[in-house]
Amino acid sequence: xxxxxxxxxxxxxxxxxxxxTFRAEIDHAKPKYYxxxxxxxxxxxxxxxxxPEGYTATDILxxxxxxxxxxxxxxxxxxxxxxPAEQYAIKTGTHPRITTKRNIENFRRQIESLGFSYDxxxxxxxxxxxxxxxxxxxxxxxxxxxxxxxxxVPVNWCPALGTVxxxxxxxxxxxxxxxxxxxxxxxKQWMLRITKYAxxxxxxxxxxxxxxxxxxQQRDWIGRSEGARIRFAIEGHADVTLEVxxxxxxTLFGASYLVLAPEHPLVAQIAxxxxxxxxxxxxxxxxxKSERVxxxxxxxxxxVDTGARAIHPCTGEALPIWIADYVLAGYGTGAxxxxxxxxxxDFAFAQAFKLPIRCVVHSSDGKEPELPFPLPGISANSQFLxxxxxxxxxxxxxxxxxxxxxxxxxxxYKLRDWLFSRQRxxxxxxxxxxxxxxxxxxxxxxxxxxxxxxVEDYRPKEGGKSPLEAATxxxxxxxxxxxxxxxxxxxTMPQWAxxxxxxxxxxxxxNENAAWSQEAERYWMPVxxxxxxxxxxxxxxxxxxxxxxxxxxLGLVHTKEPxxxxxxxxxxxxxxxxxxxxxLDDRYVGKHDASVRVFPYxxxxxxxxxxxxxxxxxxxxxxxKLEDVYWVAGEKDRKPMHPRIDELExxxxxxxxxxxxxxVINPDQVIEEFGADAMRLYEMFIGPLEKSxxxxxxxxxxxxxxxxxxxxxxxxxxxxGEPLKTILDGVGAIEQQRLTAKTIxxxxxxxxxxxxxxxxxxxMVFVRDIAKDSALPRASAETFLLLLAPFAPHxxxxxxxxxxxxxxxxxxxxxxxxxxxxxxxxxxxxxxVNGKRRDEIEVPAEANDxxxxxxxxxxxxxxxxLDGKTPRKVIVVKGRLLNIVI
RNA sequence: GCCCGGAUGGUGGAAGGGUAGACACGGAAGACUUAAAAUCUUCUGGCCUUUGGUCGUGCAGGUUCGAAUCCUGCUCCGGGCACCA
Numbered sequence: 001x002x003x004x005x006x007x008x009x010x011x012x013x014x015x016x017x018x019x020x021t022f023r024a025e026i027d028h029a030k031p032k033y034y035x036x037x038x039x040x041x042x043x044x045x046x047x048x049x050x051x052p053e054g055y056t057a058t059d060i061l062x063x064x065x066x067x068x069x070x071x072x073x074x075x076x077x078x079x080x081x082x083x084p085a086e087q088y089a090i091k092t093g094t095h096p097r098i099t100t101k102r103n104i105e106n107f108r109r110q111i112e113s114l115g116f117s118y119d120x121x122x123x124x125x126x127x128x129x130x131x132x133x134x135x136x137x138x139x140x141x142x143x144x145x146x147x148x149x150x151x152x153v154p155v156n157w158c159p160a161l162g163t164v165x166x167x168x169x170x171x172x173x174x175x176x177x178x179x180x181x182x183x184x185x186x187x188k189q190w191m192l193r194i195t196k197y198a199x200x201x202x203x204x205x206x207x208x209x210x211x212x213x214x215x216x217q218q219r220d221w222i223g224r225s226e227g228a229r230i231r232f233a234i235e236g237h238a239d240v241t242l243e244v245x246x247x248x249x250x251t252l253f254g255a256s257y258l259v260l261a262p263e264h265p266l267v268a269q270i271a272x273x274x275x276x277x278x279x280x281x282x283x284x285x286x287x288x289k290s291e292r293v294x295x296x297x298x299x300x301x302x303x304v305d306t307g308a309r310a311i312h313p314c315t316g317e318a319l320p321i322w323i324a325d326y327v328l329a330g331y332g333t334g335a336x337x338x339x340x341x342x343x344x345x346d347f348a349f350a351q352a353f354k355l356p357i358r359c360v361v362h363s364s365d366g367k368e369p370e371l372p373f374p375l376p377g378i379s380a381n382s383q384f385l386x387x388x389x390x391x392x393x394x395x396x397x398x399x400x401x402x403x404x405x406x407x408x409x410x411x412x413y414k415l416r417d418w419l420f421s422r423q424r425x426x427x428x429x430x431x432x433x434x435x436x437x438x439x440x441x442x443x444x445x446x447x448x449x450x451x452x453x454x455v456e457d458y459r460p461k462e463g464g465k466s467p468l469e470a471a472t473x474x475x476x477x478x479x480x481x482x483x484x485x486x487x488x489x490x491x492t493m494p495q496w497a498x499x500x501x502x503x504x505x506x507x508x509x510x511n512e513n514a515a516w517s518q519e520a521e522r523y524w525m526p527v528x529x530x531x532x533x534x535x536x537x538x539x540x541x542x543x544x545x546x547x548x549x550x551x552x553x554l555g556l557v558h559t560k561e562p563x564x565x566x567x568x569x570x571x572x573x574x575x576x577x578x579x580x581x582x583x584l585d586d587r588y589v590g591k592h593d594a595s596v597r598v599f600p601y602x603x604x605x606x607x608x609x610x611x612x613x614x615x616x617x618x619x620x621x622x623x624x625k626l627e628d629v630y631w632v633a634g635e636k637d638r639k640p641m642h643p644r645i646d647e648l649e650x651x652x653x654x655x656x657x658x659x660x661x662x663x664v665i666n667p668d669q670v671i672e673e674f675g676a677d678a679m680r681l682y683e684m685f686i687g688p689l690e691k692s693x694x695x696x697x698x699x700x701x702x703x704x705x706x707x708x709x710x711x712x713x714x715x716x717x718x719x720x721g722e723p724l725k726t727i728l729d730g731v732g733a734i735e736q737q738r739l740t741a742k743t744i745x746x747x748x749x750x751x752x753x754x755x756x757x758x759x760x761x762x763x764m765v766f767v768r769d770i771a772k773d774s775a776l777p778r779a780s781a782e783t784f785l786l787l788l789a790p791f792a793p794h795x796x797x798x799x800x801x802x803x804x805x806x807x808x809x810x811x812x813x814x815x816x817x818x819x820x821x822x823x824x825x826x827x828x829x830x831x832x833v834n835g836k837r838r839d840e841i842e843v844p845a846e847a848n849d850x851x852x853x854x855x856x857x858x859x860x861x862x863x864x865x866l867d868g869k870t871p872r873k874v875i876v877v878k879g880r881l882l883n884i885v886i
Numbered sequence: 887g888c889c890c891g892g893a894u895g896g897u898g899g900a901a902g903g904g905u906a907g908a909c910a911c912g913g914a915a916g917a918c919u920u921a922a923a924a925u926c927u928u929c930u931g932g933c934c935u936u937u938g939g940u941c942g943u944g945c946a947g948g949u950u951c952g953a954a955u956c957c958u959g960c961u962c963c964g965g966g967c968a969c970c971a
């Protein structure tokens with residue numbers, strides 16, 4: 001019988017399930033290891049080939065650690081609230097609960113078919129009322145701690161999605177999901193005070209074993225800057241002061257005007273009456289400008305003079321106050337002092353509006369610099385600061401400001417409070433009641449969870465109202481304590497809520513009395529290894545860290561950070577095949593028409609976003625589905641051709657998998673054709689885990705052949721009945737013992753370093769060489785199956801059983817290499833002459849340097865290159881090479 | 887514009903100062919076969935007339951007995967941030 005994954009794999013998947021092989025229980029006698037995947041959103045498209053990459057990596061680790069004696073927590077669940085189910089509901093009227101349930105079942109089936117060793121008894125679903133209850137309970141905790149508040153804030157409103165978005169969810173003025181335009185609108189929203197934790201979120205990054213790039217992204221997002229707040233009095237308005245934030249208080253003497261953001265609350269109050277119309281118009285215009293337009297206009301500075309004057313705190317000089325949209329309302333105090341000589345933006349503005357520019361910092365050599373000069377230097381033209389370097393001048397100015405009660409040192413963050421409400425149906429309702437006097441009260445814990453009402457229409461309502469507004473019966477309720485009529489909060493929580501604490505629920509998923517028990521948390525947390533995509537660098541990972549710190553303050557968790565080690569897996573890309581045509585309006589897509597001209601990629605050049613043919617006309621890229629590409633033999637390799645249009649060679653491009661590019665690989669099909677073990681192996685063999693690489697339909701053949709070869713080490717494929725090959729008792733020949741020991745050592749080291757691709761290559765070498773000269777010895781056979789088990793668990797279990805083992809190898813002890821076998825008795829030494837490899841010699845391992853040198857110099861080939869000269873120097877690298885310098 | 891990564895055969899990648907190209911794909915030849923598939927064996931970085939030589943890790947330098955690896959400057963590709971005062 002040949003290797004047949006279809007008969008082996010379901011058998012072992014059933015075995016693991018029926019025996020609950022991977023069920024994890026607290027066991028204080030064993031060290032724990034918590035290895036976690038970022039749980040998926042169960043979309044309707046099902047798993048794609050990218051998901052299993054991270055899941056395979058964590059599964060290999062989980063299986064390896066179990067064999068190493070660790071008590072492993074390896075759970076899986078569903079981040080199941082979210083927009084696609086809701087949009088599907090809007091389109092079809094199907095309740096998101098139904099779609100979600102269906103999708104989860106499909107995802108679970110697919111994930112199980114890959115043979116991952118999850119403890120399915122711990123499965124969580126963020127939309128499950130038993131889970132929602134505790135998400136709402138956590139919100140109550142946040143509320144009680146004063147970390148949740150309602151505020152009228154300018155929000156990112158996305159009309160296409162019908163909801164507001166957090167800052168983190170807006171990229172280049174467009175929604176992260178779908179890329180729809182986003183506008184700024186003031187709206188009353190629930191906010192979480194993440195800014196209160198800014199410093200701790202920043203500092204504790206230092207303690208984490210995370211990729212530097214992710215830590216940096218978080219640091220940048222938090223954006224801590226040190227400086228000073230400075231208060232300016234305003235001429236003719238004794239009752240108001242204008243506060244600005246600056247990182248360069250040392251340049252205060254160079255401030256020649258102030259700028260307020262158009263949205264600044266003081267604008268209306270201080271504006272001179274003559275200017276009111278112009279100001280009003282400018283404020284209106286900038287409010288209308290979308291983020292996108294505002295950003296596109298970076299180069300051009302616009303603004304209006306308010307006519308008001310501020311008093312310089314040191315000189316008493318009257319400085320004009322302008323409004324301009326280059327000052328952001330949400331950062332610092334929404335107002336700046338402009339120092340055009342030492343800030344590029346202020347410089348551009350001052351030039352555009354002919355405002356004075358005063359140089360107050362000289363370069364460190366004391367010379368007058370070319371302006372603008374934004375670097376540190378030596379203060380000048382600044383009274384008591386003259387001659388001080390920038391660092392000292394800042395401190396000195398801060399002291400002066402404080403002493404004169406017009407400012408003080410201050411720290412500002414780019415990070416803003418987390419906008420936590422969404423005008424959506426498919427999310428967790430807030431456990432809040434709005435009383436008739438406008439105050440808000442909380443729902444008692446016993447009354448949780450607050451479940452979603454049934455609605456007819458899932459669409460957001462006019463004016464940014466939640467679809468829940470329409471559920472009158474649900475909406476209008478009574479305060480259980482007083483009986484007074486109250487209204488429920490109709491916004492729902494963002495999708496991030498559930499994923500902020502799921503890793504804690506996994507520790508104790510069935511608990512009905514608490515979100516998790518202290519015992520379970522103390523035993524399992526923190527997560528030892530967390531693997532997921534880099535796209536969550538600031539969103540999920542920052543929010544989850546924030547909640548975790550809140551839990552820490554509440555004594556609910558015992559570590560400051562949830563995820564000790566984080567690894568981002570790369571993306572699995574696809575090969576796609578394209579050509580171009582001049583059917584720019586897609587009029588004839590899929591149809592044949594004589595007016596459509598096609599162009600091979602060789603006749604098209606890319607000019608920014610556009611593609612141009614040789615004759616200059618614009619053309620549009622078309623993709624041929626991977627399975628439709630017609631291959632012809634080329635000179636060196638095969639060429640991809642269009643299946644129907646003659647002589648049209650296609651361009652091979654590596655890009656993200658997407659339906660529109662026709663390069664999506666379906667895991668179900670891969671498993672059908674090659675089996676789960678081959679799929680797992682291939683995803684790991686394709687390259688380093690962190691790196692993106694394209695899926696190659698040919699490449700998977702290689703690992704499939706390896707599994708066949710491994711199978712044939714044990715079985716005679718041709719014979720039926722008793723097909724097992726002879727396995728010799730004992731340890732076998734010395735070469736076989738050596739190879740086995742070497743493979744143990746190398747595979748173990750590679751696993752510890754998460755270098756799965758090289759670990760697999762070493763298993764390939766083992767299979768290639770172990771039975772070259774004599775039959776497979778039992779010791780090597782067993783060792784190999786143990787080493788193979790984390791990677792290809794189905795085949796390993798099958799062979800393990802067939803060589804007479806009764807127990808699953810999931811908990812068999814990981815083999816240890818005998819150090820004596822790792823040292824060869826004869827070694828090969830490369831001989832270099834002047835750093836160039838000229839010969840190699842084989843010597844006994846214990847040969848000393850002088851002896852090696854003697855043999856090397858005696859070599860005929862070395863003599864030829866020595867050409868009668870005497871070596872000036874001989875360098876010996878122990879056990880590797882010898883370099884003769886002449 | 888600023889800040890991170892990265893660049894090694896036809897392809898995915900090994901090697902992290904010490905024999906560049908492990909392992910795999912693809913390609914070529916052969917064995918088996920009536921034939922094909924599958925499998926097995928051999929070869930497979932370029933150039934040169936060879937059993938040998940020479941050049942080769944994006945480019946140009948440097949350090950070193952020795953550099954893919956370290957240093958300096960550049961080019962290109964990918965990612966992040968982007969009026970954050």
